[in-house]
Amino acid sequence: MICATNERRTSADAAVLVVDDEEDIRELLELTLLRMGLRSESAGTLAEARALLERGHFKLCLTDMRLPDGEGIELVREIAEKHPYLPVAVITAFGSMENAVQVLKAGAFDYLSKPVSLEQIRALVKSVFELPKAEAGARPLAASALTGESPAMLQVRSMIERLSRSQAPIHISGESGSGKERGARQIHELGPRAAGPFVAVNCGAIPENLMESEFFGYRKGAFTGADADRDGFFQAANGGTLFLDEVGDLPLTMQVKLLRAIQEKRVRRLGDTAEQAVDLRIISATHRNLKELVDQGRFRQDLFYRLNVIELHMPSLRERREDIPGLVDTLLRRLASDSGLPVPGVQPDALAALSAYSFPGNVRELENILERALALHSDGRIEVEDLHIEPDEGEESGAVDGVLRQSESLQDYLDRVEKAAILDAIEKTHGNRTAAARLLGVTFRSLRYRLERLGINE
Structure with a gap:
């Protein structure tokens, strides 16, 4: 057995701090880390962990949620305050996802569910040790860097810099066209998953009957036309980031399945009997007010709290x-x-x-x-x-004067009238595009096309 009292090892040369009151869990984690070439120190209580943190400089902390002299979340908060560049991953009891959300909000880098999967440990440790060093100077500008020096954009970029060091789920709010996907890409590119894939999914563009197969994949023969195995969005984003745009458009039945996949970090392809472990970060976005959708019973409250651990607002x-x-x-x-x-x-x-x-x-x-x-x-x-x-004020409020303006072509005039009518319908339906299409007397698909053509589509 590997124990914390081994005199040949000191906290000064240990890379990982393991905090757990169960001896077999500590041994499992230490052996796994040792096989990855990493030294570790162990503590069975919060007091021991605090003493080790005072003496050494660690690069990762793995802590259990429940300890004999307190809660792991206390350690998360202390590290966030005193050692802001030390990532902390919390080990939670199986099924206690509310604890996972709490620790992520408190500043934890990620969480692991018991029983601990060695595959998840290796993936987490690998991502942490690929984090850019804070003392290495300014990071290179990401390919998706957001332009602007206004106070609002300086605040957004500062927030993105901090969020990129975490694995907590992020929800990005903001109007259509404000750059929500660009912000998500920058979080990905500045974080430890930058070498992994960034998979962007528009949830409002997928037919409801195809959602499960698109998100989770399917096995050959799972349904008519499934002539080969196919991965879904979750598998495609494995090791990287899955960006769920317009997540508010997901039907309730799909919200249940998405919640389970996010909580358990495992998915099952259609027609398959076994689940697959997935290691990815979830970033969601919508131009709609998710809290209002929850109040209306159109979005699950548990999924809302799971996605909205940290919110980033993109200014108009x-x-x-x-x-x-x-x-x-x-x-x-x-x-x-x-x-x-x-x-x-x-x-x-x-x-x-x-x-x-x-x-x-x-x-x-x-x-x-x-x-x-x-x-x-x-x-x-x-x-x-x-x-x-x-x-002018008339156009800003959506009013149209009905007159062809100087230097304005007929097509431009028609576009202006159409745009004002669409914006008015969207405002009257509080951003509900399905209801807006019904009010305008067009199909939802026709409205989506018009929004895109006129430059007001997300």
Whole structure:
């Protein structure tokens, strides 16, 4: 047996601190770590753990939830305060997922469920020891880096930096087009799972009868047309991050299955008798108010608390107008490069018009406006007329004057009328796109197409 009192080992050269009052669990963890080439120190109580933390510099702490002299969550909070760059993983009793949510909110890096799986231990330890070192200097800018120096964006980037060091589930809220997927990608790229896959799923775009097979995969012969084994989104994201966009659109039956997969970190393909362990991080997002959906009985409260451990809000473009000039420059350079065109200059009055516009479609709408202006401009300059926007109070409130404006084509006028009608319907139905489509007298699929074409779709 490997014990904590081995005089040849000191806390100064140990990489992992193991805290558990069960001797066989400590031995299992220590042997597993030793086979991975890592030294460890063990403690059976909170008091012993605190003493070891004072004497040594660890790179990971594994602690049980229940200890003879207190709760593991106490240790999590103390480490978060005194050793903020020390990841802590908590071992919870099987089925006590409410404890898992509590410790993640308290600052834990991740959790493991009893009985402890060696496969999960190895995956967790590997991810921790691939974490970028805090003292190594500034991290390189991620490919999905969010642009902007406004106070709102500085706060978002600071939050993303902190969130990237955790494995806690994150829910990203914000309006359509505000950059929720980009924020999720940056969390992934700055974290220990950066080398793993990032799988983005639009939950609102999957037919209900295909959801289970799309999320969890299926075995050959599971149903008519299943002519080969196929992995689902969970298997595809194994070792990385699964981004569930528009999670509020999931039907209740699928919410139950998603909750179980997240809690147990295991999935079963359709037609299979055995479950597969999956190691991934869940990030969800929606432009809708999930709490309101819970109150309406359309979203499970237990799933809400499981996904919404930490919330990140992406500000609308209206909340950070000072970022518009920088965004215009960044987006124009990329669009021009993609099209093989020189970067045009933006006239001051055109930039002023953009800064005054309400942008109901946020950054995605700005990109669409610039892409159109890039195609329509002449003499290497983008004028106000090339933008085809009217930043007046009537348009901001969704009102349409019914008059074809100067320099406005018939198609632009029709788009303006259609956009105002759609935004009005969405506002009246409190963001419920299915109800909005019904109010407009079109199919849900038709509405989704129109939202995307007009640049107001998430």
